[in-house]
Amino acid sequence: MGLLSDPNRRRALISMLTRLNAPICVVCYMAGVAWFMGLAFEPFTLRTYMSENAMGSTMVEERFPAGERALATGREFAAHKKKVGGMPVDWLVKTMQSQGLEVFTQRFSRTLPFPDENKERYVVEGTNVYGILRAPRAPRTEALVLSAPCSPGNNNNQAVGLLLGLSQYFRNQIYWAKDIIFLVNEHDLIGMQAWLEGYHHTNTTGMDWSPLQGRGGSIQAALSLELSSDVITSLDLVLEGLNGQLPNLDLANLFYAFCQKIGVLCTIQGKLQRDDWDTASGYSHAVQTMMLMVLKQASGRPWGDHGLFLRYHIEAASIKGINSFRQYKTDATTIGRLLEGMFRKLNNLLERLHQSYFFYLMPSLSRFVSIGYYMPAFGLLAVILLLRALDLWVQLSALPSRTEDGIADIEQVSQTHLGVLSVLTPLVISHLTGVALYTLPIRSQEMAVEHFPVFETEAVVLTAIAIYTAGLALPHNTHRLVSGEGTEQGWRVLKLVAVLYLAVLLGCTALINFSLGFILALTLVPLAAFITPHVPKLLSALFMVLLSPGCTLFFSIFFFQELQETPVNLQEGWVLFLSVISQGILDHSLYGSLVYPLVALLVYPCWLLFWNILFWK
């Protein structure tokens, strides 16, 4: 308690912190970035290991023989799909029933707030078909899910075929202790959302669906399969779910363990694992893999059909078959054996997967970084904000005449009172702009379509960008509203509020979605640290705009494309940028993704506060 009660030592510490504030901040920023980059370096990461005993030591045999037959079923499915021009519901029901499953269907419909141009859909109607294999060995209180999407065109036919093949094979085994639900969902995530809401009797997004006629027990784990070719070269594991949530690491371990056992090439983020970690290229490979994960997680979108399961406390992952130009191919029987093995291990679970980590980043499939290792990187960035706040606090309290270690005077109290008023106005106005950014794009699309030659989707995105840009003109308007501001103290109080606000906001974001919090901190913290009304206006304004959340998104798109080895030029980048914004708004209204409201209602107003400080008169 010496530090808290001894005024001399406190004063020494505080004077050191204020004197060396700028260098400490720079060092912290560097250290934060360096720490983050170091996370991908193999000696600093941990090797993955199976924590769950029920899945670790028990032996299972994989005997699935019928890969060819599954592919034939897939072709039959494709033919029926083509004939019906959508989901061949009757055929699926008949096939599953003939295998001895309990088969049910669920109809759903949903009108999107505006047309989705990527997937070309507006009014969505569809049917989910699912069959339940009842557990012969145990009370039917728990279930596992295997799902495959019924996609338009020629995609994922093999996945449905393999799903049906596995269901027939599983039906003849006697060791199942959990219900196994085989689900074929239409319209990918929308169908999945309808099915999950029906299964759990919730309705969070206002979708219309018919109630489920049959249910299994509480779902313990789910795998989603995507397979579009008869043979594959590698399997890719997708973990990132809604709002950047990840499944328990044991699920990834399980996949990795079986890939090793059966000898299938496995990737994460489409990147193979390399063992030359001590070379520069090996390290950069690991960094690329990790950065891809960070960017995908930060987007807050579900990156596969599994993404919505996580919300219901169900561990889930997507497995994608990839067919590239490699020589070595894996056939459907092997994939079937892999899935059989995974399901048999999951079948052995005695409790939910909870032993291993939920917060992690993966620089390769066999290596991971846990929360304890990556949080310091964020902490180092967040400390800068606290140091700046402390500095401002000391400046504010040092302005009036001070007595020994007692502070504050009567005049100062009245001045801060004035400060509070001049802080409140920009706060309220920038948040109102945020609310406008959140509500207006969808509300005003009809009006925009009437008056301008644009489509609905374009109208929504362009309105959003327009409001975003219009926000930049705000400081001039706020200045007119407040009469008694413009003091040196005014902006300090405002900055203190803004810096603390940003610190709390980023801290909460980083806890829920580390990647998003970190990327925002990376761009917003330097801006928050240096901005004052006295820096050169034009240059700083340019700098601030470049670091604003919208531009961060723009750069992230280029960076992401670069990492995926499909670089785009400026034109394509702009088109992608527009489509990503529309996807973000759609994800919010369809699945309840939080990134768009977070940015519109909290991050953007916070950025506007700093913009206000820059143009303080």
Added chain:
Amino acid sequence: MAAPLTLLLVVAVTIRAALFRSSLADLIAERVEVVSPLNAWKRVVEGLALLDLGISPYSGDVFHETPLIIYLFHFLVDYAEITFMVSRKFVSSVLLESPRLCFRKQKYALEADRYPLDCLELIRSPKEMYYIPLKVAMFYLLNPFTILSCVAKSTCGLNNAVIALFILCTIKGSALLTHTLSLCLHHYPASFLFFLSFRLYIPVNIRRPSFWWYTLQYAFMYLGSLFVIICLSFFLLGTWDFLPSVYGFILSVPDLTPNIGLFWYFFAEMFEHFRLFFLCVFQINVFFYTIPLSIKLKEHPVFLIFMQLAVISIFKSYPTVGDIALYLAFLPVWSHLYRFLRNVFLVSCVLLACSALFPVLWHLWIYAGSANSNFYYAITLLFNVAQILLVSDYFYAYLRREYHLTHGLYLKRKDGSEATLVLK
């Protein structure tokens, strides 16, 4: 003063009415930070339903309010929202009154002219005091904690109203009424009653018979009113069920629903055979500070009440943010201590961050399933540490001001250089 006060009331009522009508009300009423098993409105409704059916509301382990409260709501249930609003207003009006009274003494000190000259700036001018009641009302009515607990219809609001009434009566000097009132609520307020009253009216002097006479009188009154209250409850309900269900429930802490207090995590983790021991340790914490505090602050009963309220709301078994709001409302009364506070920045940062992190970590633990109870408890712990730091800081500042009042503001060392005070 009337105009800003009316404006304040209008704003406060508007905010609450808007929240009552919005969809947020249900969400807030479910938050563990806002309602505890003791004061959740859902449980009061359940108790009322049982009462209407002619079953004792305490059968079943749901309802834990005192019998008098449930009879109060028996008549008021249709006007529940209004009741809660009125109780808020009542608290604020009571709190409005009390600071005025407690400064009378200070004015005497000013006139007495017995302090060194340079201490004049330590003593508040009447102009400042004029605005303090308004500030108190503002701190209470516009505090987000109060708003949340009002919108959740937590009976904590009524509890606060009674405590505020008690404080007012104590300051005015009529002890009897208030004891009866606060007793009919929970046992925690009772802990500071006892010590408080004779500090106010009579100096402690063990040798004087009048002191003992007063103590005896007071103890008799206290026990008498306790007896009357309990008998009244018995005759209303016709069973003794309420004793274990209300007082036993508070003391033995069987409900370990997470809240912002310190109890739940410890008792959820603990081996069963240590339970009794730690129960005693934790509960003594609430009462124990009464003794040293009332010895140290025997000249300053109002500050003692503040300290007691804070200690109780930190260490009680089922705390909610409503309890915190009550003692936070007293902070403007001590605005003259501001210059001696040392950790304002730290404490306010921590309290702010914790308030934001509570819902986030709750979401991660309960809904996302990715975090666990340790995350949430860590924040609870930090929140309480910040509160303790706040309270001890005010305590230190108060003592320091007293010291300066008698020794002069600018202390000199023997060699003439400026001295600083160090707390060891």
